Amino acid sequence: MMSEARGSSVKIPDDVRIVAFLCNWCSYAGADLAGVSRMQYPPNVVGIRVMCTATVSPYHVLKALQMGADGVLIAGCHIGDCHYLKGNYMTYKRYLILREILRFAGINEKRVRLEWISAAEGEKFAEVIRSFTEEVREAGLSPLRKNEVIKSEFGEKLKNAFRSLEVVK
Amino acid sequence: MSIREKARQLFAEGVDGVLAFKRTDGVCIPHLFTKTEVEEICKDVPADQRYPVAGIVRRIFLSGLAGKIGVVARGCDERALIELGKQGQIDFDLLSIIGVACSEEQARYCECSKPYPSRIDVGSRFEGISVSEKVRAVESMEGDERLAYWLAQFASCLKCMGCRNICPVCYCVECSLEDENLVRRGSVPPDWPVFHLLRAVDMASRCIDCGLCEESCPSGIPLRTLYKKATEIVKELFDYEPGADMTQRSPLGTIGDQSELPGGAFEA
Ligand code: SF4
Ligand code: SF4
Ligand code: FES
Numbered sequence: 001m002m003s004e005a006r007g008s009s010v011k012i013p014d015d016v017r018i019v020a021f022l023c024n025w026c027s028y029a030g031a032d033l034a035g036v037s038r039m040q041y042p043p044n045v046v047g048i049r050v051m052c053t054a055t056v057s058p059y060h061v062l063k064a065l066q067m068g069a070d071g072v073l074i075a076g077c078h079i080g081d082c083h084y085l086k087g088n089y090m091t092y093k094r095y096l097i098l099r100e101i102l103r104f105a106g107i108n109e110k111r112v113r114l115e116w117i118s119a120a121e122g123e124k125f126a127e128v129i130r131s132f133t134e135e136v137r138e139a140g141l142s143p144l145r146k147n148e149v150i151k152s153e154f155g156e157k158l159k160n161a162f163r164s165l166e167v168v169k
Numbered sequence: 170m171s172i173r174e175k176a177r178q179l180f181a182e183g184v185d186g187v188l189a190f191k192r193t194d195g196v197c198i199p200h201l202f203t204k205t206e207v208e209e210i211c212k213d214v215p216a217d218q219r220y221p222v223a224g225i226v227r228r229i230f231l232s233g234l235a236g237k238i239g240v241v242a243r244g245c246d247e248r249a250l251i252e253l254g255k256q257g258q259i260d261f262d263l264l265s266i267i268g269v270a271c272s273e274e275q276a277r278y279c280e281c282s283k284p285y286p287s288r289i290d291v292g293s294r295f296e297g298i299s300v301s302e303k304v305r306a307v308e309s310m311e312g313d314e315r316l317a318y319w320l321a322q323f324a325s326c327l328k329c330m331g332c333r334n335i336c337p338v339c340y341c342v343e344c345s346l347e348d349e350n351l352v353r354r355g356s357v358p359p360d361w362p363v364f365h366l367l368r369a370v371d372m373a374s375r376c377i378d379c380g381l382c383e384e385s386c387p388s389g390i391p392l393r394t395l396y397k398k399a400t401e402i403v404k405e406l407f408d409y410e411p412g413a414d415m416t417q418r419s420p421l422g423t424i425g426d427q428s429e430l431p432g433g434a435f436e437a
Pocket of ligand 3: 023024025026051052053054076077081082083084087088
């Protein structure tokens with residue numbers, strides 16, 4: 001939904017760019033709710049719907065950073081509420097490791113964040129997006145931006161790159 | 170006891186082959202010896218030549234050879250064999266280890282924390298180095314300095330895949346490093362961070378710190394420092410050490426229970 005809404009017509013040249021992997025069963029719905037209740041969140045987010053945060057490999061986070069994302073958010077069901085019971089255990093473990101590896105590699109680990117946001121927590125979703133955007137702005141534009149592969153519209157690139165993850169069109 | 174004597178003993182106990190070293194043109198190379206070849210086994214382990222012994226064992230099993238084999242193994246080789254056993258790549262119970270302790274010089278060069286296998290048949294035990302100066306040196310840099318350091322290092326990567334190919338615990342049939350959706354084809358140096366950190370993430374719960382990747386890298390990239398840190402992270406978070414113990418479960422190989430998640434899972 002979000003990725004469609006922020007199509008190629010929106011130009012965001014100087015602001016930070018954030019990729020948000022949203023679990024279909026909770027945060028994606030939470031994002032919807034945030035939109036429906038007309039809560040404001042910055043227009044610099046590309047949302048990617050996944051069927052569970054466990055499907056978000058650290059590879060995908062690295063790839064997003066590689067492609068010039070300034071921040072990567074993973075948002076899923078609270079521990080205990082994962083639709084696949086324990087999928088988010090893996091997400092959590094991988095995230096903890098990835099953050100530390102990023103730090104050691106000299107990439108500000110604050111660029112990557114994991115949050116648990118249920119379907120009912122539209123407000124929390126908006127708040128997380130807002131505070132994360134702030135945090136990433138503080139970290140500044142990613143030093144990896146020069147790595148950008150294709151110079152075209154950010155959202156388009158990501159959609160293509162993550163095509164394999166788009167379960168529902 | 171020499172390796173040859175130990176091999177003789179194992180053959181008497183009924184092993185079908187012994188993976189040891191053979192001198193060919195002055196170089197010691199790994200060879201799977203049968204009982205009749207036992208006199209050709211090098212008495213010692215080549216001091217400064219190391220091989221991905223566990224990777225060779227895995228290929229021996231893959232080739233369909235079913236039987237018991239003796240394996241000359243240093244500390245790191247044994248750790249790799251344990252790790253491969255845990256991951257179902259080899260049958261650890263079919264192996265008899267001929268344990269070799271590394272020299273102090275080797276251990277210092279490797280900054281190896283355990284330069285000996287669980288039982289030592291050859292050589293004498295040196296306790297090992299518990300803190301890696303190389304890792305600490307990178308840690309002591311400021312964030313931007315670290316980034317610049319790694320960028321400079323990885324800029325010389327030739328994407329030869331030597332680091333992956335020699336790694337005894339890399340065994341996937343389909344390698345993510347070759348997935349075009351992740352790493353672009355046809356560009357050298359390969360995309361950073363995706364190429365190298367992807368490997369680091371995977372090695373965090375598997376690397377047994379043999380250092381062969383770094384030794385085989387034609388560009389001299391300090392890969393071992395990166396993977397040492399990655400395993401330190403896993404050790405710190407999950408108290409897991411790859412290859413240390415056959416009964417320890419890998420935190421990324423099993424989902425586990427909520428109680429096993431490091432603290433703070435709820436606020437994350
Ligand atoms: S040190 Fe390198 S080659 Fe050895 S196990 Fe670790 S990653 Fe593999
Ligand atoms: S061995 Fe060195 S040059 Fe070759 S792919 Fe690995 S890091 Fe790059
Ligand atoms: S289904 Fe939402 S995190 Fe697993």
